[in-house]
Amino acid sequence: MRDKRYIEESFPVKEVSEISAREKNIRHGHISTLHIWWARRPLASSRATSYAALIPAPETTEEWEKKRQFIIELSKWENSLNYRIIEKARKDILEANGGKSPRVLDCFAGGGSIPLEALRLGCETHAVEYNPVAVLILKCTLEYPQKYGKPKDTKNEWGLNTQTKNPLLEDVKKWGEWVLEEAKKEIGKFYPADEDGSIPVGYIWARTIPCQNPACMAEIPLMRQFWLAKKNNKKVALYPYVDGKEVKFKIVGDGYEKMPEGFDPSKGTVSRAIATCPVCGYTVDDKTTRKLFQEGKAGERMVAVVLHKPGTTGKRYRLATKKDLEVFREAEKYMEEKRQKLMDEWGIDPVPD
Numbered sequence: 183m184r185d186k187r188y189i190e191e192s193f194p195v196k197e198v199s200e201i202s203a204r205e206k207n208i209r210h211g212h213i214s215t216l217h218i219w220w221a222r223r224p225l226a227s228s229r230a231t232s233y234a235a236l237i238p239a240p241e242t243t244e245e246w247e248k249k250r251q252f253i254i255e256l257s258k259w260e261n262s263l264n265y266r267i268i269e270k271a272r273k274d275i276l277e278a279n280g281g282k283s284p285r286v287l288d289c290f291a292g293g294g295s296i297p298l299e300a301l302r303l304g305c306e307t308h309a310v311e312y313n314p315v316a317v318l319i320l321k322c323t324l325e326y327p328q329k330y331g332k333p334k335d336t337k338n339e340w341g342l343n344t345q346t347k348n349p350l351l352e353d354v355k356k357w358g359e360w361v362l363e364e365a366k367k368e369i370g371k372f373y374p375a376d377e378d379g380s381i382p383v384g385y386i387w388a389r390t391i392p393c394q395n396p397a398c399m400a401e402i403p404l405m406r407q408f409w410l411a412k413k414n415n416k417k418v419a420l421y422p423y424v425d426g427k428e429v430k431f432k433i434v435g436d437g438y439e440k441m442p443e444g445f446d447p448s449k450g451t452v453s454r455a456i457a458t459c460p461v462c463g464y465t466v467d468d469k470t471t472r473k474l475f476q477e478g479k480a481g482e483r484m485v486a487v488v489l490h491k492p493g494t495t496g497k498r499y500r501l502a503t504k505k506d507l508e509v510f511r512e513a514e515k516y517m518e519e520k521r522q523k524l525m526d527e528w529g530i531d532p533v534p535d
Contacts, residue, residue, distance in 0.1 A: 188249060189234035197254045202226040208259055217319055219293030229299035230257040236275045236284055236303070262302070272304035292316055294323040326350060372513040374505075376489065380498060384488035385510070386410070386420075390481040391457060391474045395464035400427045402459050402466070403483055408447040410486065410499050411435070418499060419447035420486060422460050429460050431485060433499050484510065 202224035209215055214222060230253050240246045252270070261267045275284065286300040291309035293316070301307045301324060309320050331350035375381050388403035403422070410433070411418040418435035421442060434441040441447075451458055455468035466474075474480050484502040491498070524532045 186239040187235050188237050188239050188253075189231060191239045192246065192250070193231070193234055194250050194254050198227050198230045198257045201254075201257045201259070205259055212259075213294070213298070213323055216322075217293075219316070219319060222293040223295035225262065225295055225299060226257040226259065228295040229262070229302065230254075232286065232296065232300045232303055232305075233271050233275065236286075236305070237278045268302065275303055275305070291320055294320045297324055369513070369516075372509055372516070374509060376500075378491065380489040380491040382487050382506070383490045383497070385484055385502070385506070386486040386488065388483050388485050390483050391466065391471060392479065393459040393462060393464055394466050394470060395459065395462050398427065398459060398462040398464060400429065400459060400461040401481065401483070402451055402457050403429055403485065404452040404457055404471075405450040405485075406452055407450045410488075411497070412447075416496075417441070419445075421445060421447075422451070424461050427461055431501060433486065433501060438499075 205212070205224045205226050212225070233256055234253055237249070240249055252267075255261055256267055256271055276282070283304055283306045285308065286297070286305040287308045287310070288296045288300075289310045291297050291311045294309060297307045297309040297320065307324065309324060311317050311320060327350060330353075331348055333346045333348050335346050373382050388405050390401045390403050393400045393402055405420075408420040408422065409418075410420060416436050418433065418438060419441065421432045421434045421439075422429050423432065424430075432439055434445070451460060452471075455471045457466040457471055458464070459466070484507055487500050487502050487506055489498045489500065490496075521531070521533055
């Protein structure tokens with residue numbers, strides 16, 4: 183292999199960056215839908231950079247352009263399971279490394295994007311992490327699917343093959359449903375269904391500060407924007423309005439009250455810690471806003487509830503009620519009791535600072 187690798191000489195940064203940005207909207211089949219990890223590297227850029235780092239820099243302009251176009255195609259989500267493209271990438275890497283699979287080490291593997299893509303490209307992959315959560319994520323992403331995820335034929339009572347099952351998939355379903363049922367037994371009471379059967383799946387809160395205009399002193403809900411849903415086929419927002427010296431909300435948009443003319447949900451009450459009072463228009467500067475938080479004068483307010491009705495698709499929204507807040511307080515009390523119990527048993531706080 184030549185000393186210079188493709189990535190040392192050139193790389194289609196613009197194209198791969200655009201593809202990586204679009205990856206955030208993929209909700210099916212992506213590892214980000216299985217678990218959350220901070221600073222996750224996109225699979226697209228991880229796959230493209232791994233490939234570009236393992237092949238030599240071409241000698242001709244024509245070959246440069248061919249490799250460049252191939253890297254762009256390789257980075258696309260729809261090609262992550264494209265047999266023809268992945269096999270070509272594997273072949274190129276093998277040829278560049280004397281017919282042997284190169285060893286790839288990620289010393290700070292985190293959510294596993296780079297090791298996963300190196301594995302997909304046929305490399306002998308090693309990942310290092312000291313965070314136990316990351317280690318479990320890496321095992322579930324890189325190790326367990328290969329170890330336990332090979333489909334097996336199952337037999338019926340007469341010894342005949344009936345269907346092929348993936349044992350790992352079946353176990354994940356089985357124990358996932360068990361965890362869900364156990365969670366429902368213990369904390370289901372904190373998610374009471376509405377009259378139509380819709381269940382709360384999220385609560386939207388706003389931090390608050392008092393207006394610093396002595397003649398006003400209204401509670402300012404700090405919200406950078408008011409969108410609840412912003413899709414091409416569904417636009418829903420919270421609309422703030424003033425009632426006396428109180429800021430109240432309506433839900434407006436598709437499926438709700440018509441969105442008021444001239445209302446821009448993208449413009450909230452706070453930007454870069456500079457807050458504007460919807461009641462009197464007074465502006466609270468960033469230093470004062472931070473000082474109010476530091477002095478413990480900031481508050482919080484439950485504004486809206488996100489709902490899902492079993493058997494239907496999509497989400498609905500409604501304003502938070504006094505009952506919602508009461509349920510939250512009950513859940514808060516229950517969690518503190520559980521926390522104290524675990525502290526007594528373990529000798530350490532289960533909720534880190």
